[in-house]
Amino acid sequence: MKSLLQKFFEPNRIALIGVTRTPGFGHGIPRFWKRHGWLDKAYLVNPKGGEIEGKPVLKSISELPDGIDLAVVVVPAQAVKAAIRELGQKGVKACVIESAGFAETGAEGCKEQDEIAGLARQFGMRLIGPNCVGVANTALKFATTEVMDRALEPGPVAIIAQSGVFGNILLDHIPALGLRISKVATLGNKIDLDESDFLEYFADDPATRVILVYEEGIREGKRLLDALKNATAKKPVVVLKSGRTPLGQRATLSHTGSLSGEDRIYDGAFRQGGAARAANLDELIALAKTFSSQPRLKGKKIGVLTTSGSMGAMLSDALFHTGLELAEWSDATSEQIKAMAPGWINVKNPLDVGPSGIFAKALEALFSDPNADGYVLIPVIPYAAIEPWLAVGFKMKDFFGDIKTLRARAKDKPVISVLLGYEQLEKELEELCGEGIAVVHSPEMAAMVLRSLLV
């Protein structure tokens, strides 16, 4: 099975069935493949023949050479069955059906996709889709749909998304948030391969450190539970599921033909399977960043260093809501801070150092405190207050210290930074924090991700 899934992510020869010269679905794929060096390995099929991107277009599937590892089907729904039959006859064993118009449109579409699934089984062919955009593998800059170049920068996060457009939007959105991807599988109506198959595959994928799953409905609960248990024993899995309410359930049914079922059953299954559950997309992304960069939280006591008392107070509320606690600074820490702090600073946790300039030295002390199991840093600063200094050559490091290097002092504890303010400063502060600190943009998100790291 593993070697078969490999055909989807590392194909040697690929075929695009239904390539079009006119705008619409699947139109830009040859150009995309050309840009990333895949067109040489590709065969294009369309009854009209001709040439696309300098490549001759075959008039039928029967003209394909032997040894096609992966076929990508983008023909209209009514032509899919015939295409699958011909591909099966050619000996193709891996196929992505991107065409829509099946179970999600009603009973007839449902029957049609069942027949396609049966046909594939006869040929020993495995299918992804229909109603999806297939796969991506950033290490090889390969994808079965056009994605932005920046989404193909390799990273540690694998994505399993039920929906094509949504999977694609995710890929557009997350590079700007500092997340990079290893592999993607979009599943659509899941007439054959499903999330359990890819959970299993990504669990053993050395390029993947965290697996994100966007779900609309699950048919084989027991199989998913086993796949989750297997995967979470190896790496963190975060699940976002739609169809949690009657309204959402009706919507998923008409979207990917998914029966999304009782939410509390899934909740139990995800928990039992060891997966973290995200309530929304923002949480999904924040958890991915956190799990791919942070160690587990071994106790509930959090140490907080902030330049804004208000944000420290908001964080305190948020920690309380998640069941976490504020650490009591050790006597040694308190004395160190008192020795360096001006009189108006109150040596508490959260430690609010305001504009005193002692952030870096305080951080050094706090990171050595045995009483804290994890940390939240809130190094916010009004731009106008710092701009004159930046203008004459000062760096953010001069105000906040070399956070990246200091972080090593607490290397077995998670550290989250909350950044907010002028976006250019946020960016510089994010660089100062380095890849060893997970950056979020609200106190509530910081508390949520820390709670998810609790062993």
Next chain:
Amino acid sequence: MKSLLQKFFEPNRIALIGVTRTPGFGHGIPRFWKRHGWLDKAYLVNPKGGEIEGKPVLKSISELPDGIDLAVVVVPAQAVKAAIRELGQKGVKACVIESAGFAETGAEGCKEQDEIAGLARQFGMRLIGPNCVGVANTALKFATTEVMDRALEPGPVAIIAQSGVFGNILLDHIPALGLRISKVATLGNKIDLDESDFLEYFADDPATRVILVYEEGIREGKRLLDALKNATAKKPVVVLKSGRTPLGQRATLSHTGSLSGEDRIYDGAFRQGGAARAANLDELIALAKTFSSQPRLKGKKIGVLTTSGSMGAMLSDALFHTGLELAEWSDATSEQIKAMAPGWINVKNPLDVGPSGIFAKALEALFSDPNADGYVLIPVIPYAAIEPWLAVGFKMKDFFGDIKTLRARAKDKPVISVLLGYEQLEKELEELCGEGIAVVHSPEMAAMVLRSLLV
């Protein structure tokens, strides 16, 4: 009272007590005032004298001319009392104390600030602070602290923030989110003027359409309730309050000396006062955008047009959670959509038009449907799918229609857009939506703001 508060926002002559030539608090104010034409109206005071930004520095408060409307005090905590006495003797009636080191540091600081308050009362002087950054008035490009130029673009949102740094960070953060400000008051320890005073003032301020309040603690509940009732009868008020939990309460005490009290009591008061309550900063900002641009929601039925089925499903879940419902399209609408849609589109609500290209025509039909009380649009699109068309001169308008103009068809109903994906596309879509549509970035936020608009 009103005319006295006016001195804070529209002063004729201002004084800066404690201007410094060395880095630190209050250092950049003269340069900031110069840039915005306020230095001509300013008098700078520091015992060392000399010259700053080409302006002579007076050595004592006694050297100030008569007729100073507003004094901004940034001297160290121990020198504040003497400064207030001298300012009182000079006849100054409005004063911002930005210095920190009072009630937030303990009993001694508490006593000191009480004495200052008593002193001011003797002189009939009104105070903002201490431990704050005072006020801003964008119409006059005036502020008592340095803020980014872009934060001074006039707009409809007034902010009352307890904390200085946080108020300033808000001003740095929100212009990029499309929010523009009318006036700001940061309150700090509130030894005299408080949120009730500014609620009253902003309620009658013609430049302000929405009032945001960030609170840590309230002393006079009855007065606040009256001020809220008065203000919300005139314009929407959104409140974000910290110190909602035991941990947050401890933090606010050491931050601004606030006793934040029982959260459910405040919750009741805010509700009774007619204010919307934000659970976090993101909600505060989304509600400000919504209230400053949208009519009220007159019923619970929401119509949804999306290009992503998954996001339509997430939105459906979120609507259900807030108690809103999905509208049933009228027969006329359903027929119109069926006539224009390709076969794979399922005519439901949410209406998922995928990449069919009928978004604009569908929107026209939906906006005329009497069954919907409000709308959510989710015009998301993978960048790679649209980029080739943009490259040859197509505009977003060609794909999604002239949303801004179409919006007039539903002018008495709120319309929220959820944008997600490549940030450049988001920006162009935001422009396409225009100022008459509130833009948010998650389905959950769309449901939350709509619910807050429900009459």
